[in-house]
Amino acid sequence: MANFDPNDIGVANGNYFGLPYSFDESRIIIIPVPWDVTTSYRAGTHDAPQAILDASLQIDLFDVNVDEAWNVKIGTEPLNREIIKLNEKSRAVSESVINSLASGYGQDDLAKDIEKVNKASNLLNEWVRKSAEACIKDGKIVALLGGEHSVPYGYIQALASKYEDFGILHIDAHADLRHAYEGFKYSHASIMYNVLHDIPQVSRICQVGQRDFCEQECALIEKDDRITFFPDMEISNFLFDGGTWKEICDRIIDTLPDKVYISFDVDGLSPDLCPNTGTPVPGGLSYNQADYLLHRVASSREIIGFDLCEVGPGEDEWDANVGARLLFKLCLYAS
Ligand SMILES: [Mn+2]
Numbered sequence: 001m002a003n004f005d006p007n008d009i010g011v012a013n014g015n016y017f018g019l020p021y022s023f024d025e026s027r028i029i030i031i032p033v034p035w036d037v038t039t040s041y042r043a044g045t046h047d048a049p050q051a052i053l054d055a056s057l058q059i060d061l062f063d064v065n066v067d068e069a070w071n072v073k074i075g076t077e078p079l080n081r082e083i084i085k086l087n088e089k090s091r092a093v094s095e096s097v098i099n100s101l102a103s104g105y106g107q108d109d110l111a112k113d114i115e116k117v118n119k120a121s122n123l124l125n126e127w128v129r130k131s132a133e134a135c136i137k138d139g140k141i142v143a144l145l146g147g148e149h150s151v152p153y154g155y156i157q158a159l160a161s162k163y164e165d166f167g168i169l170h171i172d173a174h175a176d177l178r179h180a181y182e183g184f185k186y187s188h189a190s191i192m193y194n195v196l197h198d199i200p201q202v203s204r205i206c207q208v209g210q211r212d213f214c215e216q217e218c219a220l221i222e223k224d225d226r227i228t229f230f231p232d233m234e235i236s237n238f239l240f241d242g243g244t245w246k247e248i249c250d251r252i253i254d255t256l257p258d259k260v261y262i263s264f265d266v267d268g269l270s271p272d273l274c275p276n277t278g279t280p281v282p283g284g285l286s287y288n289q290a291d292y293l294l295h296r297v298a299s300s301r302e303i304i305g306f307d308l309c310e311v312g313p314g315e316d317e318w319d320a321n322v323g324a325r326l327l328f329k330l331c332l333y334a335s
Helices: 045-056 081-102 108-137 153-160 188-198 215-223 232-240 245-254 287-300 318-334
Strands: 028-033 074-076 141-146 166-171 202-208 227-230 259-265 302-309
Touching (some): 028 045, 028 108, 028 318, 045 081, 108 141, 108 153, 141 153, 153 166, 153 302, 166 287, 215 227, 227 245, 232 245, 245 287, 259 287, 259 318
Parallel strands (some): 028 074, 028 141, 141 302, 166 202, 166 259, 202 227, 259 302
């Protein structure tokens, strides 16, 4: 710490953004989750935590909205080798399931392998829950960094053991309300279904930016009044008709309770900002729209935690660069 200069180049010291803070002294802890076992279309997000760590050293530790941004104590939990191994092993099984389904086998034929994947997901969820719980007990805020979008389940469980009532701001191209997609109970496409189903402390899920969802998900959105829905097309039509982003943000915030968890799937952004994400979809929020929304939410609600998922590191550093900047913003606003 004695030698730390926030104006100098970032040093690869194992911490995100090259910050000098130890785990114990940090207010925010980034927990990397290198997991993409249920990814259906394009795997690779298990490499995001490392790629974002590398890219994060390039970021200037200054923010127009937050004084002395470098002074926000952001610490890092090291990558867990066991999780990396479990991901590799389980990914091989899930890939064979996905390929067999695509060539016409039914889920019943593949029940054994599907069960293996579900067991691995259970282990992952337990690990995330325990890791998050330890930080929450210490009064820290966890920044969960995926990985695919199945990873925050255990974290949201951990929050539910502390908070009786909170909402989720869910930014995503997808609604993630599918019931056990491809047979995988803890699929990236099912995270919000599982949360609604299992975690009654979540009193609201406010979905923003959706533009790729199925009829079953639509029916659930209509039926369950805990869900509020701001799909991409509605947002963009409102703006084309002369409405402002500020009005939309106000409407979004109005639906959120006092305590808010942010679940940020990077594919909620325009795909030019995340070209290598698992399931990119045209449309989406601009970076500045997302930043404006996050800042306004943080100004009027208590952010109790967040995740950033589905960053897919490609051949160049672009996806990880955007991911690192978004991660820094989220950490600052949550602090
Ligand atoms: Mn998602």
